[in-house]
Amino acid sequence: MEYSNLIYSEENGIGLLTINRPQALNALNRQTMQELHTFFLQDAPRKAGLKGLIITGAGEKAFVAGADIKEFLQLDAAAGRDMARFGHEVFNAIEQFPKPIIAAVNGFALGGGCELAMACHLRIAGEKARFGQPEVKLGITPGYGGTQRLIQYLGKGKAMELLLTADMIGAEEALQLGLVNQLVPAGEEVKEARALLEKIAQNGPIAIAKIIELVNAYFRYNDDGFEREIRAFGETTGTQDFKEGATAFIEKRKPAFKGR
Numbered sequence: 537m538e539y540s541n542l543i544y545s546e547e548n549g550i551g552l553l554t555i556n557r558p559q560a561l562n563a564l565n566r567q568t569m570q571e572l573h574t575f576f577l578q579d580a581p582r583k584a585g586l587k588g589l590i591i592t593g594a595g596e597k598a599f600v601a602g603a604d605i606k607e608f609l610q611l612d613a614a615a616g617r618d619m620a621r622f623g624h625e626v627f628n629a630i631e632q633f634p635k636p637i638i639a640a641v642n643g644f645a646l647g648g649g650c651e652l653a654m655a656c657h658l659r660i661a662g663e664k665a666r667f668g669q670p671e672v673k674l675g676i677t678p679g680y681g682g683t684q685r686l687i688q689y690l691g692k693g694k695a696m697e698l699l700l701t702a703d704m705i706g707a708e709e710a711l712q713l714g715l716v717n718q719l720v721p722a723g724e725e726v727k728e729a730r731a732l733l734e735k736i737a738q739n740g741p742i743a744i745a746k747i748i749e750l751v752n753a754y755f756r757y758n759d760d761g762f763e764r765e766i767r768a769f770g771e772t773t774g775t776q777d778f779k780e781g782a783t784a785f786i787e788k789r790k791p792a793f794k795g796r
């Protein structure tokens with residue numbers, strides 16, 4: 537299929553998928569999410585001879601700076617919940633994909649971008665990578681798995697801190713905390729991801745698929761947390777605070793939350 541916001545290329549059985557909206561720091565608007573859905577649920581599973589995939593962001597500044605806040609003002613509670621459910625479907629398909637997927641994080645990985653990186657099986661960060669879940673700043677909760685997967689990588693204490701403060705962490709700290717697997721010089725993310733996939737591809741493909749399935753199976757007990765996240769995203773997108781938070785971002789000012 538033809539994509540407008542994704543670029544796909546393949547070399548020696550390794551696919552490179554680039555999220556391509558650099559003017560919006562590769563923010564995941566509706567069109568991009570639809571394309572990711574088609575890619576991971578229809579196109580990628582049919583690719584013969586695929587050894588693995590790399591996901592990265594276009595430009596030098598961002599991997600993905602989150603969901604597209606400029607589309608947020610059209611949301612109400614029901615649309616917010618639907619949006620979160622759709623995103624979960626896409627990110628679950630990434631997490632459960634039977635070939636290894638590496639996020640090559642070249643810059644900001646915020647909100648949906650951090651969630652996308654966490655849905656991948658491995659993460660290679662360049663020195664300029666920055667991670668965070670800043671949704672609370674907008675008066676909403678993460679909606680693409682962030683509240684659940686951040687705990688899986690960081691543990692409860694640090695996940696709680698990042699989710700409540702909206703603080704960003706740099707690549708070095710992300711490496712120390714176990715959020716990323718490797719830290720590499722800026723610009724080398726894709727090259728190193730390719731080398732790691734080549735190494736993994738030396739191993740048995742059936743065993744690789746089983747490892748992915750089994751490691752994911754360890755976390756299956758928290759399915760209820762993912763469902764609650766979807767509902768919470770809907771509930772928070774129905775608030776006046778959320779309209780204020782998104783409007784304030786677009787108008788480049790501080791939000792004045794009222795708790796309504």
Ligand code: COA
Pocket residue numbers: 559560561563601602603604605606644646647648670671
């Ligand atoms: N949705 C829509 N547009 C976004 C975006 C997003 N998530 N993140 C950045 N952009 C846009 C900006 O609005 C800006 O567009 P403009 O030039 O038309 O004003 C452009 O991308 C560049 O971003 P800018 O904010 O000017 O860059 P910066 O270097 O000053 O700051 C960030 C970079 C990532 C810190 C900042 O863009 C940011 O906080 N983004 C939102 C992150 C977020 O809250 N994500 C979670 C959403 S749920």
